[in-house]
Amino acid sequence: MRSVIWYLREFLRAPWVHAFLFARTAPLVTPSHFRDYPTLTDVECTHCFSCRMICPAPGAIEVLQEGGAWHPVIHRGHCLRCGLCVEACPEGVLASGRILRWQEEDRTSFRATFRIQVDHAKCMRCGNCCVSCPVNKEQDPQMAGGGHSSNDEVIMRIAGGNHTVIHEERCVGCRTCEEGCPNSAIRVARILEGVQGVAER
Amino acid sequence: MKKVVDVSIPLGPVHPCWKEPARIKCETRGEKVLSAEVELGYMKKGIERIMKGRPWQEVLFLAERVCGICSVIHNMVFIEGMEAISGITVPDRAAYLRVVVNELDRIQSHLLANFSFCYTIEHETLAMYLLNTRERAMDSLERITGARVNKAYMIPGGVRFDLRDADRAALCADLDHMEEAVNRYARMFEGGPLIATRAKGVGILTREQARIARAVGPTARASGIAEDLRLAHPTYRRLQFAPIVRTEGDNFARIMVRFQEIFQSIMLVRQCLHDLPAGPIRGGGTCGAGETVSRGEAPRGELSYFIRSDEYGRITDIAIRTPSIMNIDACTHYMLPGVTSLADVTSVFVSADPCIACNER
Numbered sequence: 092m093r094s095v096i097w098y099l100r101e102f103l104r105a106p107w108v109h110a111f112l113f114a115r116t117a118p119l120v121t122p123s124h125f126r127d128y129p130t131l132t133d134v135e136c137t138h139c140f141s142c143r144m145i146c147p148a149p150g151a152i153e154v155l156q157e158g159g160a161w162h163p164v165i166h167r168g169h170c171l172r173c174g175l176c177v178e179a180c181p182e183g184v185l186a187s188g189r190i191l192r193w194q195e196e197d198r199t200s201f202r203a204t205f206r207i208q209v210d211h212a213k214c215m216r217c218g219n220c221c222v223s224c225p226v227n228k229e230q231d232p233q234m235a236g237g238g239h240s241s242n243d244e245v246i247m248r249i250a251g252g253n254h255t256v257i258h259e260e261r262c263v264g265c266r267t268c269e270e271g272c273p274n275s276a277i278r279v280a281r282i283l284e285g286v287q288g289v290a291e292r
Numbered sequence: 293m294k295k296v297v298d299v300s301i302p303l304g305p306v307h308p309c310w311k312e313p314a315r316i317k318c319e320t321r322g323e324k325v326l327s328a329e330v331e332l333g334y335m336k337k338g339i340e341r342i343m344k345g346r347p348w349q350e351v352l353f354l355a356e357r358v359c360g361i362c363s364v365i366h367n368m369v370f371i372e373g374m375e376a377i378s379g380i381t382v383p384d385r386a387a388y389l390r391v392v393v394n395e396l397d398r399i400q401s402h403l404l405a406n407f408s409f410c411y412t413i414e415h416e417t418l419a420m421y422l423l424n425t426r427e428r429a430m431d432s433l434e435r436i437t438g439a440r441v442n443k444a445y446m447i448p449g450g451v452r453f454d455l456r457d458a459d460r461a462a463l464c465a466d467l468d469h470m471e472e473a474v475n476r477y478a479r480m481f482e483g484g485p486l487i488a489t490r491a492k493g494v495g496i497l498t499r500e501q502a503r504i505a506r507a508v509g510p511t512a513r514a515s516g517i518a519e520d521l522r523l524a525h526p527t528y529r530r531l532q533f534a535p536i537v538r539t540e541g542d543n544f545a546r547i548m549v550r551f552q553e554i555f556q557s558i559m560l561v562r563q564c565l566h567d568l569p570a571g572p573i574r575g576g577g578t579c580g581a582g583e584t585v586s587r588g589e590a591p592r593g594e595l596s597y598f599i600r601s602d603e604y605g606r607i608t609d610i611a612i613r614t615p616s617i618m619n620i621d622a623c624t625h626y627m628l629p630g631v632t633s634l635a636d637v638t639s640v641f642v643s644a645d646p647c648i649a650c651n652e653r
Contacts, residue, residue: 282605
């Protein structure tokens with residue numbers, strides 16, 4: 092009996108009756124503040140690859156050239172929708188939810204530095220890393236197998252029978268050298284720092 | 293030693309009452325449970341192994357995915373560990389915003405836990421009410437962080453997004469709504485005569501047993517152990533936090549502790565919003581080499597991360613201990629034996645709020 096009274100009191104309340112008779116399920120709309128898959132804005136991409144270097148998910152973002160223009164491509168299903176690429180882009184090419192607007196208002200950004208670490212005990216001085224490095228390729232297009240170079244502007248080269256890193260600061264963190272190394276001797280550390288109120292590079 | 297049992301009844305691994313797979317084997321005589329044993333291992337993912345060799349910006353997302361229900365605390369404990377290793381300080385505003393998000397996450401986790409219990413005892417009305425209220429907490433989180441489940445909100449040296457005034461007003465409205473709604477549901481739960489038959493005096497864990505089984509979180513606090521790691525957290529200390537303790541140690545107490553903690557969390561969020569200092573939300577700082585054990589109070593109890601990193605801030609070694617394993621142990625060894633009806637086994641297990649995904653990682 093107590094339960095019956097309880098249920099009557101619970102379900103004969105005006106808000107409940109109103110909801111029972113007139114409630115409509117709200118349409119399933121993604122709110123504008125949801126951090127969805129990044130979309131492209133109209134800003135031109137400078138293919139600096141910052142978005143690719145910060146992305147935590149393997150194979151989620153690529154920067155491709157199509158008809159002379161570069162633009163990032165998001166692979167859905169790989170993308171975690173974390174929004175780090177949106178924050179990392181210095182130009183504001185990508186947008187997701189309110190991240191881009193907030194970033195401009197708060198002047199927040201990520202600062203990435205890249206460090207090259209070579210295990211000389213494992214390194215065979217084959218020069219694969221130096222040859223595969225895209226920055227090296229730009230500086231010294233003549234660099235061939237062996238990784239020798241007379242150009243002092245390259246990131247790294249094989250000199251005097253040893254692997255030497257000359258311009259670590261030029262590294263863009265793409266890790267191509269890691270993939271090309273037959274002995275896992277070279278590693279690139281991507282060091283990330285969240286900053287506010289600092290002018291972007 | 294040979295035991296005389298009628299029958300050994302397996303429950304699970306696929307069971308309609310449980311959100312995640314686990315198997316409980318109950319030795320019974322008639323309806324009475326004599327002893328129970330739990331079998332885990334249905335959802336091992338090997339997350340700790342995947343984390344090794346990666347920098348924080350990759351491990352952060354893996355840490356969040358250890359547990360879908362309490363992802364914020366995994367984020368927070370991991371990042372606080374990295375900050376302790378590297379000597380990074382957090383701006384005041386960011387520290388308060390972390391507490392706001394963490395407490396909102398606790399609210400939604402506790403609401404989900406209480407939903408599961410009500411659902412298990414077949415009180416679907418109350419269960420769905422609670423789930424409906426939980427959406428408010430989820431919406432607030434989405435407004436602040438941009439995502440509902442895996443928020444990725446905290447980074448070393450601060451948080452990712454600031455709290456806007458419009459969102460703050462919406463958050464306050466949500467808090468008022470949640471407080472009013474949960475207050476009504478807590479009273480329904482407390483005064484429900486049918487709920488009492490399934491909750492009061494069922495699955496008792498005494499204080500001594502809780503101590504021996506190393507129960508943590510709301511399960512321990514419902515048995516009279518006043519332990520809460522938020523007491524040791526610098527930001528919570530500033531908020532004059534005091535844990536909620538009940539002494540009954542039964543299903544009812546565990547659920548009521550969670551209801552009371554929801555109110556406490558609402559008060560903490562309000563206090564944070566009131567005290568929220570102006571200033572930056574990110575202090576910068578890079579991660580370095582070191583080794584530490586970082587602890588925090590997850591919605592289910594003590595969560596600890598052992599972290600070792602190299603000079604570039606990459607994780608070389610990591611070990612996670614999640615709270616549920618102790619609570620599952622306490623449940624199978626102390627709560628379940630002596631349960632007078634086999635029908636209560638599921639509700640007792642669910643009242644300890646086991647998170648199997650956390651356990652097996």
